[in-house]
Amino acid sequence: MSATATAPATATWTTVCRVDDIIPATGVAALIKGQQIALVRPANDERIFAISNYDPISKAFVLARGIVGDKNGILKITSPIYKQGFDLITGQCLDDATVKIPTYQVKVLNGQISVLV
Numbered sequence: 001m002s003a004t005a006t007a008p009a010t011a012t013w014t015t016v017c018r019v020d021d022i023i024p025a026t027g028v029a030a031l032i033k034g035q036q037i038a039l040v041r042p043a044n045d046e047r048i049f050a051i052s053n054y055d056p057i058s059k060a061f062v063l064a065r066g067i068v069g070d071k072n073g074i075l076k077i078t079s080p081i082y083k084q085g086f087d088l089i090t091g092q093c094l095d096d097a098t099v100k101i102p103t104y105q106v107k108v109l110n111g112q113i114s115v116l117v
Helices: none
Strands: 013-018 026-032 035-041 050-051 067-071 074-078 085-087 103-109 112-116
Touching: 013 026, 035 112
Parallel strands: none
Antiparallel strands: 013 112, 026 035, 035 050, 050 103, 067 074, 074 085, 103 112
16 A cells, blocks of 8 residues: 555546556556556555656656666655656655656555555
8 A cells, every 4th residue: 555645535536447456566556546547566566556658758648657666765656758856755856856646545455456536
């Protein structure tokens, strides 16, 4: 489960897919309530992270196709366009302190991934 900011009172849990549907060290995109969300499964980590799929630097919905890894122990995804890294827990851009993307709460129950949107 990933730690994220508090969701609005109108948010609800949406089951998206199974953990096994995401290959370790990759991400997949899901359309949830009209929002493109990237679900990311790091290698050697049991957690699943949900972040916006929108890369504010390239202005494209591509983050699910980024490179998953870490930077000095911080789990991140690197945009496939201009290569900015984003912290999977906080959404903070690791290359530009003025940029941050939305993150979402995730829960896994019986192998099913749900996202709070």
